[in-house]
Amino acid sequence: xxxxxxxxxxxxxxxxxxxxxxxxxxxxxxxxxxxxxxxxxxxxxxxxxxxxxxxxxxxxxxxxxxxxxxxxxxxxxxxxxxxxxxxxxxxxxxxxxxxxxxxxxxxxxxxxxxxxxxxxxxxxxxxxxxxxxxxxxxxxxxxxxxxxxxxxxxxxxxxxxxxxxxxxxxxxxxxxxxxxxxxxxxxxxxxxxxxxxxxxxxxxxxxxxxxxxxxxxxxxxxxxxxxxxxxxxxxxxxxxxxxxxxxxxxxxxxxxxx
Amino acid sequence: xxxxxxxxxxxxxxxxxxxxxxxxxxxxxxxxxxxxxxxxxxxxxxxxxxxxxxxxxxxxxxxxxxxxxxxxxxxxxxxxxxxxxxxxxxxxxxxxxxxxxxxxxxxxxxxxxxxxxxxxxxxxxxxxxxxxxxxxxxxxxxxxxxxxxxxxxxxxxxxxxxxxxxxxxxxxxxxxxxxxxxxxxxxxxxxxxxxxxxxxxxxxxxxxxxxxxx
Numbered sequence: 001x002x003x004x005x006x007x008x009x010x011x012x013x014x015x016x017x018x019x020x021x022x023x024x025x026x027x028x029x030x031x032x033x034x035x036x037x038x039x040x041x042x043x044x045x046x047x048x049x050x051x052x053x054x055x056x057x058x059x060x061x062x063x064x065x066x067x068x069x070x071x072x073x074x075x076x077x078x079x080x081x082x083x084x085x086x087x088x089x090x091x092x093x094x095x096x097x098x099x100x101x102x103x104x105x106x107x108x109x110x111x112x113x114x115x116x117x118x119x120x121x122x123x124x125x126x127x128x129x130x131x132x133x134x135x136x137x138x139x140x141x142x143x144x145x146x147x148x149x150x151x152x153x154x155x156x157x158x159x160x161x162x163x164x165x166x167x168x169x170x171x172x173x174x175x176x177x178x179x180x181x182x183x184x185x186x187x188x189x190x191x192x193x194x195x196x197x198x199x200x201x202x203x204x205x206x207x208x209x210x211x212x213x214x215x216x217x218x219x220x221x222x223x224x225x226x227x228x229x230x231x232x233x234x235x236x237x238x239x240x241x242x243x244x245x246x247x248x249x250x251x252x253x254x255x256x257x258x
Numbered sequence: 259x260x261x262x263x264x265x266x267x268x269x270x271x272x273x274x275x276x277x278x279x280x281x282x283x284x285x286x287x288x289x290x291x292x293x294x295x296x297x298x299x300x301x302x303x304x305x306x307x308x309x310x311x312x313x314x315x316x317x318x319x320x321x322x323x324x325x326x327x328x329x330x331x332x333x334x335x336x337x338x339x340x341x342x343x344x345x346x347x348x349x350x351x352x353x354x355x356x357x358x359x360x361x362x363x364x365x366x367x368x369x370x371x372x373x374x375x376x377x378x379x380x381x382x383x384x385x386x387x388x389x390x391x392x393x394x395x396x397x398x399x400x401x402x403x404x405x406x407x408x409x410x411x412x413x414x415x416x417x418x419x420x421x422x423x424x425x426x427x428x429x430x431x432x433x434x435x436x437x438x439x440x441x442x443x444x445x446x447x448x449x450x451x452x453x454x455x456x457x458x459x460x461x462x463x464x465x466x467x468x469x470x471x472x
Contacts, residue, residue: 002430004388004408041455046388072277077410077453097273099412099453122310124384124412173384173412202372204382227382257388257408 004257005221005249006046006228007242008206009235011036014053016062022236037070040235043242045076046257049102049230052082064096071097081129081176087120094125102176104129105149108156111170118171128172132160132193133180145193152180160193161200168201175205176230182210186233189216194224206230214240214248221254260466263301264291265328267318269308269342278452279305282463295327303466304331308342312367312415313354315346325360332362332444336470339446341413344439347446348417363439363446365419370431381432386412391427391437391449398472399426399445399464407457409449411437416448443470
């Protein structure tokens with residue numbers, strides 16, 4: 001026995017409220033991030049990730065209060081991503097009770113930011129979020145993926161595998177890898193992408209984007225070789241609990257925290 | 259009433275530690291996050307947390323003159339080192355091209371071996387996630403915590419004490435390393451009890467109920 005594979009529910013938070021519809025039976029307010037986080041904690045979530053999608057800069061303080069409130073009641077690791085652009089942003093999140101921060105577009109704009117952040121706060125709290133899209137054509141023998149920004153709309157010309165290695169070299173302690181082809185499709189992770197990145201780097205990789213059922217989570221670990229799997233909608237709508245997901249993974253020989 | 263001091267030297271997430279201690283302590287416990295030597299020395303229990311790099315840690319402790327305070331605490335009352343706070347208690351760390359630490363527990367802090375194994379797979383470092391903590395012998399600090407319970411880890415370096423007798427728990431990644439140390443009134447853990455849900459809170463509760471002797 002050894003290190004368990006992790007299941008991480010992800011909550012999109014807009015101006016202090018959970019969006020994309022979270023529904024639980026017997027929960028008073030499914031939009032309250034604290035209530036939702038507590039529910040996932042009870043179900044056995046290994047960590048919780050908050051993605052702040054608040055559009056305007058001046059409303060960003062609300063996510064700080066969310067993190068403070070959750071960290072006072074939920075004693076598992078918390079990651080916050082979205083709008084992290086400066087060392088000061090990171091400091092404020094960590095002081096509020098976050099354990100890790102996710103850096104995405106700020107890393108694309110200026111890769112050295114990842115180095116500075118890791119030097120300052122330690123690699124263990126720096127998660128680089130990578131949004132990748134398949135760009136190889138059908139007749140290419142080996143698949144290629146490229147980094148995209150702006151929710152998958154804007155290509156960068158940067159090769160995803162090379163980028164992943166570079167981020168780790170600069171100090172990323174973990175990678176959150178999202179397939180922009182699969183995100184929202186419920187057709188499963190891009191397992192080839194997940195495996196290619198996981199095999200290329202020495203830090204843990206979280207697979208994200210495309211989970212439609214429990215088998216997808218198991219496949220992400222077994223076939224994609226992910227160290228952790230992140231999902232939103234299959235948990236939000238009460239289709240499945242984290243506990244069910246773990247039991248399913250355990251039944252297929254994956255080590256989980258039950 | 260127990261008074262807990264959480265040592266604040268500017269390294270990491272102290273809010274979670276103090277909230278977790280308040281949660282398990284209830285009305286019987288007051289928790290102060292402080293860098294004030296007087297308050298730390300006046301406390302009944304002291305928690306020495308920390309995340310980040312060892313050089314910054316030792317530099318800050320010295321600047322705030324907390325290195326002497328921690329040594330004094332280590333000789334007098336229940337002390338709980340967490341993660342980097344554990345590593346700082348050892349003699350020396352490999353991190354930052356080598357750094358002398360507080361030398362309260364003899365031994366070294368070493369990096370996980372990340373060379374690919376024979377099967378070509380490399381060990382993922384940091385060691386991040388929930389792993390089993392194997393208690394080497396029963397102790398009041400492990401009260402109501404099942405053998406091999408999973409705690410949350412996130413670290414790239416681990417402690418290698420000179421005297422095996424101080425090892426209170428081991429964890430496999432993939433080889434066994436010391437994940438908890440117990441020496442007299444000093445208890446130190448590599449994992450994060452404040453992030454380890456029920457078992458973590460139970461461990462903090464046990465620490466608050468510990469007199470540092472039994």
